[in-house]
Amino acid sequence: MDQVEIxxxxxxxxxxxxxxxxxxxxxxxxxxxxxxFENVGVCVGQIQMKAGLSQSTISxxxxxxxxxxxxxxxxxxxxxxxxxxxxxxxxxNKIINTEL
Amino acid sequence: MDQVEIxxxxxxxxxxxxxxxxxxxxxxxxxxxxxxFENVGVCVGQIQMKAGLSQSTISxxxxxxxxxxxxxxxxxxxxxxxxxxxxxxxxxNKIINTEL
DNA sequence: TTGGTATATCGGGAAAAGTCGATATATATT
DNA sequence: AATATATATCGACTTTTCCCGATATACCAA
Numbered sequence: 001m002d003q004v005e006i007x008x009x010x011x012x013x014x015x016x017x018x019x020x021x022x023x024x025x026x027x028x029x030x031x032x033x034x035x036x037f038e039n040v041g042v043c044v045g046q047i048q049m050k051a052g053l054s055q056s057t058i059s060x061x062x063x064x065x066x067x068x069x070x071x072x073x074x075x076x077x078x079x080x081x082x083x084x085x086x087x088x089x090x091x092x093n094k095i096i097n098t099e100l
Numbered sequence: 101m102d103q104v105e106i107x108x109x110x111x112x113x114x115x116x117x118x119x120x121x122x123x124x125x126x127x128x129x130x131x132x133x134x135x136x137f138e139n140v141g142v143c144v145g146q147i148q149m150k151a152g153l154s155q156s157t158i159s160x161x162x163x164x165x166x167x168x169x170x171x172x173x174x175x176x177x178x179x180x181x182x183x184x185x186x187x188x189x190x191x192x193n194k195i196i197n198t199e200l
Numbered sequence: 201t202t203g204g205t206a207t208a209t210c211g212g213g214a215a216a217a218g219t220c221g222a223t224a225t226a227t228a229t230t
Numbered sequence: 231a232a233t234a235t236a237t238a239t240c241g242a243c244t245t246t247t248c249c250c251g252a253t254a255t256a257c258c259a260a
Binding site for chain 2: 003004007008010011016019020092093096097099100
């Protein structure tokens with residue numbers, strides 16, 4: 001994964017907030033119905049409501065984060081749930097400590 | 101310092117290279133005359149030659165890195181020397197480990 | 201199969217970033 | 231003071247990013 005793409009994904013206030021919100025999904029998304037936070041994450045609509053941007057923008061932002069390996073997506077029925085990608089975040093840590 | 105600004109500064113291949121080159125200034129800039137690498141760093145012209153972009157572009161890139169606290173500048177005579185800002189880099193580390 | 205939700209994708213306009221050449225500024229030398 | 235060199239700033243143009251509304255796709259329910 002290209003380092004530049006990772007940093008570009010992080011170069012946006014809303015995308016940083018999303019990553020941060022996903023650290024505490026139960027606290028930050030108390031309205032998600034049938035929540036299975038631990039296993040799958042938070043669905044797009046919940047994130048969109050909290051961010052206050054359009055549905056298309058948030059969907060795009062989430063796929064930018066996904067392409068950078070910072071989140072993973074799981075489709076369950078009509079919903080797509082996103083959660084933090086611990087592996088990608090650890091990789092970022094390594095990049096900063098060794099290659100930067 | 102705004103986190104987004106830091107990540108934007110890192111969202112460019114040349115700027116990442118510059119940061120990396122400055123880890124080993126003696127190796128990467130063997131032609132710098134009157135080198136005082138440890139104390140002040142590497143001058144703009146040397147970085148420009150190595151990067152192969154225009155003088156104005158590199159000057160701008162260096163000030164972007166400086167505004168993000170990733171490098172520091174020292175003026176000595178006609179030259180401006182840039183080196184890595186260890187404090188800023190450690191701060192980035194902390195951001196990634198605690199706020200991301 | 202028809203309609204209803206959730207998400208993804210497309211097309212576009214505005215703003216920001218990338219990059220250049222030209223010029224300005226600061227410093228050094230003669 | 232005049233000139234030369236290193237760096238910074240400016241103006242312009244191109245490419246990318248931001249963000250939207252509209253539409254398409256996937257899935258579910260009746």
